[in-house]
Amino acid sequence: MEFSKINTPQRVKVALLGCGTVGGGVIRLLRDNAEHLAARVGAELEIAHVLVRDTSKQRVPECLPGWLTTDPEVVLNDPSVDVVLELMGGEHPAKSLVERALESGKGVVSANKFLLAKHGPALIARAAQRGVDLAFEASVGGGIPVIRTLRDSLTSDWVSSIHALLNGTCNYILTRMRQEGLPFESILADAQRLGYAEADPALDVDGHDAAQKLVVLAMLAFGAELVGEVHTEGIRDLDETDFRFAERFGFTIKHLAVGIDRGEQLELRVHPALVPQANPLASIHGVLNGVFIHGRALGPCLLVGRGAGEMPTAVSVVADLVDVARARVEGASGLATRAIRTKKKQLMPLGELEARYYLRFDVRDEPGVLGTIASELGKHNISVEQMVQEGRGSPGATVPVLMITHRSREAAVDAALSAVAKAGFLARKPRLLRIEEF
Amino acid sequence: MEFSKINTPQRVKVALLGCGTVGGGVIRLLRDNAEHLAARVGAELEIAHVLVRDTSKQRVPECLPGWLTTDPEVVLNDPSVDVVLELMGGEHPAKSLVERALESGKGVVSANKFLLAKHGPALIARAAQRGVDLAFEASVGGGIPVIRTLRDSLTSDWVSSIHALLNGTCNYILTRMRQEGLPFESILADAQRLGYAEADPALDVDGHDAAQKLVVLAMLAFGAELVGEVHTEGIRDLDETDFRFAERFGFTIKHLAVGIDRGEQLELRVHPALVPQANPLASIHGVLNGVFIHGRALGPCLLVGRGAGEMPTAVSVVADLVDVARARVEGASGLATRAIRTKKKQLMPLGELEARYYLRFDVRDEPGVLGTIASELGKHNISVEQMVQEGRGSPGATVPVLMITHRSREAAVDAALSAVAKAGFLARKPRLLRIEEF
Numbered sequence: 097m098e099f100s101k102i103n104t105p106q107r108v109k110v111a112l113l114g115c116g117t118v119g120g121g122v123i124r125l126l127r128d129n130a131e132h133l134a135a136r137v138g139a140e141l142e143i144a145h146v147l148v149r150d151t152s153k154q155r156v157p158e159c160l161p162g163w164l165t166t167d168p169e170v171v172l173n174d175p176s177v178d179v180v181l182e183l184m185g186g187e188h189p190a191k192s193l194v195e196r197a198l199e200s201g202k203g204v205v206s207a208n209k210f211l212l213a214k215h216g217p218a219l220i221a222r223a224a225q226r227g228v229d230l231a232f233e234a235s236v237g238g239g240i241p242v243i244r245t246l247r248d249s250l251t252s253d254w255v256s257s258i259h260a261l262l263n264g265t266c267n268y269i270l271t272r273m274r275q276e277g278l279p280f281e282s283i284l285a286d287a288q289r290l291g292y293a294e295a296d297p298a299l300d301v302d303g304h305d306a307a308q309k310l311v312v313l314a315m316l317a318f319g320a321e322l323v324g325e326v327h328t329e330g331i332r333d334l335d336e337t338d339f340r341f342a343e344r345f346g347f348t349i350k351h352l353a354v355g356i357d358r359g360e361q362l363e364l365r366v367h368p369a370l371v372p373q374a375n376p377l378a379s380i381h382g383v384l385n386g387v388f389i390h391g392r393a394l395g396p397c398l399l400v401g402r403g404a405g406e407m408p409t410a411v412s413v414v415a416d417l418v419d420v421a422r423a424r425v426e427g428a429s430g431l432a433t434r435a436i437r438t439k440k441k442q443l444m445p446l447g448e449l450e451a452r453y454y455l456r457f458d459v460r461d462e463p464g465v466l467g468t469i470a471s472e473l474g475k476h477n478i479s480v481e482q483m484v485q486e487g488r489g490s491p492g493a494t495v496p497v498l499m500i501t502h503r504s505r506e507a508a509v510d511a512a513l514s515a516v517a518k519a520g521f522l523a524r525k526p527r528l529l530r531i532e533e534f
Numbered sequence: 535m536e537f538s539k540i541n542t543p544q545r546v547k548v549a550l551l552g553c554g555t556v557g558g559g560v561i562r563l564l565r566d567n568a569e570h571l572a573a574r575v576g577a578e579l580e581i582a583h584v585l586v587r588d589t590s591k592q593r594v595p596e597c598l599p600g601w602l603t604t605d606p607e608v609v610l611n612d613p614s615v616d617v618v619l620e621l622m623g624g625e626h627p628a629k630s631l632v633e634r635a636l637e638s639g640k641g642v643v644s645a646n647k648f649l650l651a652k653h654g655p656a657l658i659a660r661a662a663q664r665g666v667d668l669a670f671e672a673s674v675g676g677g678i679p680v681i682r683t684l685r686d687s688l689t690s691d692w693v694s695s696i697h698a699l700l701n702g703t704c705n706y707i708l709t710r711m712r713q714e715g716l717p718f719e720s721i722l723a724d725a726q727r728l729g730y731a732e733a734d735p736a737l738d739v740d741g742h743d744a745a746q747k748l749v750v751l752a753m754l755a756f757g758a759e760l761v762g763e764v765h766t767e768g769i770r771d772l773d774e775t776d777f778r779f780a781e782r783f784g785f786t787i788k789h790l791a792v793g794i795d796r797g798e799q800l801e802l803r804v805h806p807a808l809v810p811q812a813n814p815l816a817s818i819h820g821v822l823n824g825v826f827i828h829g830r831a832l833g834p835c836l837l838v839g840r841g842a843g844e845m846p847t848a849v850s851v852v853a854d855l856v857d858v859a860r861a862r863v864e865g866a867s868g869l870a871t872r873a874i875r876t877k878k879k880q881l882m883p884l885g886e887l888e889a890r891y892y893l894r895f896d897v898r899d900e901p902g903v904l905g906t907i908a909s910e911l912g913k914h915n916i917s918v919e920q921m922v923q924e925g926r927g928s929p930g931a932t933v934p935v936l937m938i939t940h941r942s943r944e945a946a947v948d949a950a951l952s953a954v955a956k957a958g959f960l961a962r963k964p965r966l967l968r969i970e971e972f
Binding site for chain 2: 121125126128129132133135136138239240241244245248250251252253374375376378379380381384386391393394395396397398399400401402405407408410411414415418419422423425426427428431432434435437
């Protein structure tokens, strides 16, 4: 075999913006696989700059001190830089640096879900106009090739739905809550100790991280530039009772991100849900992420892997870098990015959702309670498929009443729950969990 | 957004070799997604010829009669044809047509696992020398983007192992045997009636189809040009007793294709195996395929989807066509194919395998039998972790004795089973199933 392009003097110069754990992994992969990568790109990849906040900080030994700079102008004003890898995260200064890199004709690879979720369509349009590429496999699902699958493999297909576990921290906590029957707070504390949860866990456990990733997936899968906010619920309220009864009814509780094409509207939501135990997503445990795609022609397709972490994310960054660099070598920059087309899409109001529901009422154990609940549900046309009332405690104690409804409209369920709440026998707000069957 | 390249008069001419169900799906996808595909490729895709055996046969309405020809020379001698889609299957005449197409500088997309398994490295070398592309996503796993993932996403990574369900017919039969407790033959008959199994089921149920696909995956994942034959077992011998005890021990029986990098050697094998019920592959039911990849940097990655069928396979063919066509438009043909590098690899002898084993002895129910079995296992250093002997029947009746061993060397287990077989109390050959934990 001949590798004619390797022997040409051509090089692709790369700059890293940020050099945390993922940046260190990228530098390591570029060094360890230099020859193989050059064969794929048709030119050698050469690191020119690494933008950091503090040049004195200890980094991976493969990171040469001469690369380091704290001045973004050094990177942006260097016309020899071909591709910029944005590994900073957050909105500022990542957004303006990416915009300026695109403007100056550089290709960009970003691992920044927040940036893509908030400004993806605008940045893609800017890259397309400028004739350069913006790639972002690492922004969702770490090492799972979900962006690539949506973008490339489905070139000729239409995605009808996505059901995904997009947050490893949530999946880790729920897996252990289910296995060990311990409360949320104690598993969270353990996860923080083990490095699976941040000191401030809100972004993860309240669902915002998953919601940002869902917006990025929806942009590719449905060509959606969203109007409005994704309905987002976290996992703090779940307890051992929910897990126990979910199991009893044949389900597992997972923190799901759901996207469904509803024609003119898009159904997007992030929340804990009951998934049948036989569903493949139910078997994805611990910090793993999973994305279940349903394509019109493709049928079902499930992708599972590590959703975060230094090396899996670095693998995705380097795969994108190879694509972007190769397109530059070939003089074909921008083609892959131009093919991503988005248009404004309205979100379907959550009240219009139809699903089966798990309802939990923590009630004072007194006569007539069940009758009141049942009659309010009946008034709202909600029929109950299964009901369990825990064995009676002492008189006046709080006991849970659990129900699985037949398929109902969420607006009606909400109205019924509000009516029940007024009756005064509830120890706390009723719990509603959606049952997802796909 | 501008799509400058679409407005150029440039076209990529495509010829189909074969027009069965997958070919019909491809033609349909090319028509339905013409605009989107042109944007991705940078040029319109135009079908020039469709090679068939019988021009009078009824085809999808999108297939224009003017395309049809029974003469391969019409396709191969047309210099305007850029890309050939080989959808014939089998070795002849597919091999020589693909070779001639590559020689004449055409890109080739093939869905032919047999061709790739038997001649993959040679065809890839030929394509690379000629500076054209040979793409084959559809040859393994239908619509699952496994080739693309191995080739592109893992550009910077090394695959350490693959565990896969590669044959939908086997998975369908085993799923129903487990769920319904019916014998192999009756489920097979049903599968044939429903179109999930061929009239001659040998290729599927004896494991050869999965073995061919494993060879193709090993070529990409491990850069392996195989020396020797993959150890291949089918599913005909399994019965209700195996399923019952597998479940009792906490496992599910799946037909697995396994590939593990053992340094200088490669461990490749295809056989039914016991998979822990909590393993994600255990939840992949029916005709679905699944590929579990472990990358050194990536960690675990699981891909699941329809492994066969008109539209999923057609989606993969079109995704490949887009890549190959785009590389031609860009003047960068052959780069993706050249990056696939293979070298000769020896297979690890199966006797060197170390695993836990499920052993089943169907014995005449008489005193001393268990002692003989246990002592033969002991002599070969095989220690038993669990043992179950079915409730005694009438004296002299056949009863199964089931064992799960601790980790043992397969050569030792084979020797022990041969020694037990000599004792004369076995109603049939002992059954050995490997336990796969990954």
